[in-house]
Structures are given as C-alpha cells and as structure tokens.
Amino acid sequence: MDKPVKEETVLNGRYKVLNVIGTGSYGIVYLCEELNTNENRVIKQLRPSKRRSKKEVEMFEKEIAVLRMLNHPNIPRLFEAFSNNGDLFYVMSFIEGDNLEDQIFFKKKTFNEKESLLFLVHLLELVDYLHKRDIYHQDLRIPNIILKNEDPFLIDFGLTNQGLSMDSYHSTSPSSSDKQRSILEMKQQDYYDLGEILLYLLYTTYSSESKKALPWTEELSLEKGTVYLLKRLLGITEPYSNTSEISADLHAALLK
Known part of the structure; x- marks a missing residue:
C-alpha cells in the first residue's frame, strides 16, 4: 500500500497538504493550500510504488506535457511540476464543485x-x-x-x-x-x-x-x-x- 503524504506536510516549500481528495491506480491527489497566496491548489503525486516502472513514469510525464499545452477556462491549469525525495508531483488549479x-x-x-x-x-x-x-x-x-x-x-x-x-x-x-x-x-x-x-x-x-x-x-x-x-x-x-x-x-x- 502506498501511504499518502500526511496532512500539514509542506511540499516544495509552499504547498501545505490539507487532505487526500482522490486515489487512482497510479496517482494520489491532494487538496493543498499555497502558502504564498492562501489559494487552494490540487497536487497529483505518482504513487511511490510506480516510480520503478519506466512506463508509469512516462505516463505521468506525458500527462504533465499535455496539461502544459492546454489553456482553457474549463480545464485545470498546470502551475508546476517537481520532485521530492524521488517522488514526482505536479500542481494544478483547484476547481470547486x-x-x-x-x-x-x-x-x-x-x-x-x-x-x-x-x-x-x-x-x-x-x-x-x-x-x-x-x-x-x-x-x-x-x-x-x-x-x-x-x-x-x-x-x-x-x-x-x-x-x-x-x-x-x-x-x-x-x-x-x-x-x-x-x-x-x-x-x-x-x-x-x-x-x-x-x-x-x-x-x-x-x-x-x-x-x-x-x-x-x-x-x-x-x-x-x-x-x-x-x-x-x-x-x-x-x-x-x-x-x-x-x-x-x-x-x-x-x-x-
């Protein structure tokens, strides 16, 4: 079992984890607060158990590349991608609903x-x-x-x-x-x-x-x-x- 990042953990020096809002076969999704702006963000993490799979890493990177290409008000906006202790993450806008x-x-x-x-x-x-x-x-x-x-x-x-x-x-x-x-x-x-x-x-x-x-x-x-x-x-x-x-x-x- 992949353990989610604990609540209150600060990722990349600026995103405080509030809670887990979704889990999938290869990703864990968190609701976070961006400390610089006090705005909510969504962060997706590649499951730690998937890091050893080249295919899974490529899929995660492809998802990031696709989001970078998109600029539509009804599609999440990508802010950045980062790694932490070998774990891969990316940050996108939070859509309330x-x-x-x-x-x-x-x-x-x-x-x-x-x-x-x-x-x-x-x-x-x-x-x-x-x-x-x-x-x-x-x-x-x-x-x-x-x-x-x-x-x-x-x-x-x-x-x-x-x-x-x-x-x-x-x-x-x-x-x-x-x-x-x-x-x-x-x-x-x-x-x-x-x-x-x-x-x-x-x-x-x-x-x-x-x-x-x-x-x-x-x-x-x-x-x-x-x-x-x-x-x-x-x-x-x-x-x-x-x-x-x-x-x-x-x-x-x-x-x-």
Missing part, C-alpha cells in the same frame, strides 16, 4: 432530453478544443467531469494520447495510414464516451416499471434526432469521423 457522478447518484440531479443535449454541446466544445490540438482524452467518464455553476469542467488527463507524438509510444514507427487509422480510433473512442455520458444523463429521468432490463432504444422515449445521434456516437450505425458532424446532428436534434 462536485463531479457529475456524485451529482447524479448522490444529489439526484436530473436532466431532461433537451438539458442532456445542451450539456453535450458544452462537452463537445471541450472535446473539439482537444482534438484540434491533436489531443485525445480517452477517459471521458462522469467522474472526470466537474460541475461548477452548472458548467462542465474536464479533469484527469492520465490516459490522454497525442496523435503527433505517437511515434514515441511505438517500438517501430507506424506508417502514415496506420497512424491516421489510430488517430481516427482515438477520436471515435472519445465520441463513444460522449454517447455513454449522454445516456447517463437521459436515464436520470427514467423510472422503470419493468423488472426486465431492456436496451436503451426500448426503455427511453426519445426524439428521432437524439436516437440518430446516440446510435452514431456509440457506433451502432456509421460512426462519426469529426466533431463538426456531431455538432451538426446535435444542433439538429435540439431544434426538434
């Missing part, structure tokens, strides 16, 4: 069909921002979306991939066609995840009267445009190849 999973399952937040589609509009804007920079999140899930004043913020870039940097993550350089195919697959993984999130939102207003589990196409009563959008996002029918196509169908569904 609850993640979408907690909002749905603990606070019983609901979304009707129109609200679900409008929420997806905001998420798609974030995905489009990433894809235009050749960055693919690959882990779009409701725990990785924070709601602040009803506005979605995207977090956790630990599984993110960069299309332009794929050569460094292959033992042999891929051909141009293989690379394009891999990039399309990464895009469509993000699109599939958007479809899953949309389904979660739509199910918040669904109450089952049947004990038998049915597919969403039978359980949910949706407008044709929403069904068409979902089937393409989830790859049931022809999958989308870019965010512009999704945006067009999303806005068409909203007009119904």
Whole structure:
C-alpha cells in the first residue's frame, strides 16, 4: 500500500497538504493550500510504488506535457511540476464543485432530453478544443467531469494520447495510414464516451416499471434526432469521423 503524504506536510516549500481528495491506480491527489497566496491548489503525486516502472513514469510525464499545452477556462491549469525525495508531483488549479457522478447518484440531479443535449454541446466544445490540438482524452467518464455553476469542467488527463507524438509510444514507427487509422480510433473512442455520458444523463429521468432490463432504444422515449445521434456516437450505425458532424446532428436534434 502506498501511504499518502500526511496532512500539514509542506511540499516544495509552499504547498501545505490539507487532505487526500482522490486515489487512482497510479496517482494520489491532494487538496493543498499555497502558502504564498492562501489559494487552494490540487497536487497529483505518482504513487511511490510506480516510480520503478519506466512506463508509469512516462505516463505521468506525458500527462504533465499535455496539461502544459492546454489553456482553457474549463480545464485545470498546470502551475508546476517537481520532485521530492524521488517522488514526482505536479500542481494544478483547484476547481470547486462536485463531479457529475456524485451529482447524479448522490444529489439526484436530473436532466431532461433537451438539458442532456445542451450539456453535450458544452462537452463537445471541450472535446473539439482537444482534438484540434491533436489531443485525445480517452477517459471521458462522469467522474472526470466537474460541475461548477452548472458548467462542465474536464479533469484527469492520465490516459490522454497525442496523435503527433505517437511515434514515441511505438517500438517501430507506424506508417502514415496506420497512424491516421489510430488517430481516427482515438477520436471515435472519445465520441463513444460522449454517447455513454449522454445516456447517463437521459436515464436520470427514467423510472422503470419493468423488472426486465431492456436496451436503451426500448426503455427511453426519445426524439428521432437524439436516437440518430446516440446510435452514431456509440457506433451502432456509421460512426462519426469529426466533431463538426456531431455538432451538426446535435444542433439538429435540439431544434426538434
């Protein structure tokens, strides 16, 4: 077991650990106070047990490199990265709010069909921002979306991939066609995840009267445009190849 840094510990001479706010398979996340500004910061630490793994260290460094490339108000801002006694850390902005999973399952937040589609509009804007920079999140899930004043913020870039940097993550350089195919697959993984999130939102207003589990196409009563959008996002029918196509169908569904 990896022991988290103790509360009240001061990291890098300026960040006082307040508490642990999350743990993952390869990272520990702390809420800290920056002593120079009295502002809250989030610090992510690579688990000490993962330091011996070159692959895990590279993933952690890749996450830092990706965050350095991003400058969006709805994505955490990277402040700095540092090491302490061999442990690796990076510091990012703190986003105050609850993640979408907690909002749905603990606070019983609901979304009707129109609200679900409008929420997806905001998420798609974030995905489009990433894809235009050749960055693919690959882990779009409701725990990785924070709601602040009803506005979605995207977090956790630990599984993110960069299309332009794929050569460094292959033992042999891929051909141009293989690379394009891999990039399309990464895009469509993000699109599939958007479809899953949309389904979660739509199910918040669904109450089952049947004990038998049915597919969403039978359980949910949706407008044709929403069904068409979902089937393409989830790859049931022809999958989308870019965010512009999704945006067009999303806005068409909203007009119904």
